[in-house]
Amino acid sequence: MKEYNLEGFERGLFELGIKLSEEQKTQFLQYYELLVEWNSFMNLTAITEFDQVITKHFLDSLSLVKVCDVAQAGRILDVGTGAGFPGIPLKIAFPEVEVVLLDSLNKRVKFLNEVIGQLGLSKITAVHGRAENFARQKDYREQFDLVVSRAVANLSSLSEYCLPYVKVGGRFVSYKSGKLNEELAAAQKAIHVLGGEAKEPVYFQLTGTEDERSFVCIEKGKATPKKYPRKAGTPAKEPIQ
Numbered sequence: 604m605k606e607y608n609l610e611g612f613e614r615g616l617f618e619l620g621i622k623l624s625e626e627q628k629t630q631f632l633q634y635y636e637l638l639v640e641w642n643s644f645m646n647l648t649a650i651t652e653f654d655q656v657i658t659k660h661f662l663d664s665l666s667l668v669k670v671c672d673v674a675q676a677g678r679i680l681d682v683g684t685g686a687g688f689p690g691i692p693l694k695i696a697f698p699e700v701e702v703v704l705l706d707s708l709n710k711r712v713k714f715l716n717e718v719i720g721q722l723g724l725s726k727i728t729a730v731h732g733r734a735e736n737f738a739r740q741k742d743y744r745e746q747f748d749l750v751v752s753r754a755v756a757n758l759s760s761l762s763e764y765c766l767p768y769v770k771v772g773g774r775f776v777s778y779k780s781g782k783l784n785e786e787l788a789a790a791q792k793a794i795h796v797l798g799g800e801a802k803e804p805v806y807f808q809l810t811g812t813e814d815e816r817s818f819v820c821i822e823k824g825k826a827t828p829k830k831y832p833r834k835a836g837t838p839a840k841e842p843i844q
């Protein structure tokens with residue numbers, strides 16, 4: 604493996620209060636190398652420069668610790684995980700949690716399975732399918748303590764993708780960028796109808812950058828009515844309003 608300067612990564616981890624073993628750091632580097640290798644023949648990420656991947660993918664994914672005790676999170680689902688963000692960084696840093704990665708593009712799921720195998724990760728699976736379809740399966744519906752999603756859809760459509768998977772008493776956390784007032788206001792009806800309640804957004808600056816980030820935490824107090832999610836494509840085309 605090449606030599607990498609890990610100063611920026613270590614500073615970011617320190618700011619987040621995350622301690623990694625040498626083995627975990629090596630797993631992040633292996634993940635980086637696989638990402639760059641596979642990105643040369645399939646579209647996984649626009650960001651490939653080492654320090655940028657560290658900040659905008661790895662540390663951004665791990666910023667979840669600002670709003671959750673990830674180690675105690677139990678069973679986590681990452682909806683629309685793409686090349687594995689945020690699910691794989693969370694799994695590497697918190698090996699005790701169980702993670703399911705879901706994406707509708709099969710070639711990305713193949714990449715994720717390669718990463719899982721090469722890094723020797725356990726209690727993690729990558730599944731191919733649309734969020735709207737998997738939520739109808741008994742072993743997925745209301746079976747997760749925590750559902751996360753980054754850069755997949757507006758909060759209203761995303762709530763319809765994600766809240767059906769959350770156990771009553773669990774949470775859906777959406778990774779967002781910057782101010783959310785309008786997006787959150789437009790999603791309030793959907794969140795309520797789907798059995799959730801949004802807390803005040805948490806705003807922060809991505810470590811080592813000027814980039815504004817935010818989290819919306821939605822707590823699920825009631826079961827999601829059976830009619831949701833609607834059929835594949837409808838939540839994006841006609842968000843609940």
Ligand SMILES: C[S@@+](CC[C@H](N)C(=O)[O-])C[C@H]1O[C@@H](n2cnc3c(N)ncnc32)[C@H](O)[C@@H]1O
Pocket residue numbers: 682683684685686687688689705706707708711732733734735752753754755764
């Ligand atoms: C812009 S990428 C973001 C990937 C990753 N979460 C990240 O932050 O880098 C959006 C991903 O969501 C997936 N996606 C979009 N709609 C979906 C759906 N309805 N069900 C499952 N995956 C979906 C796409 O295939 C794509 O990989």
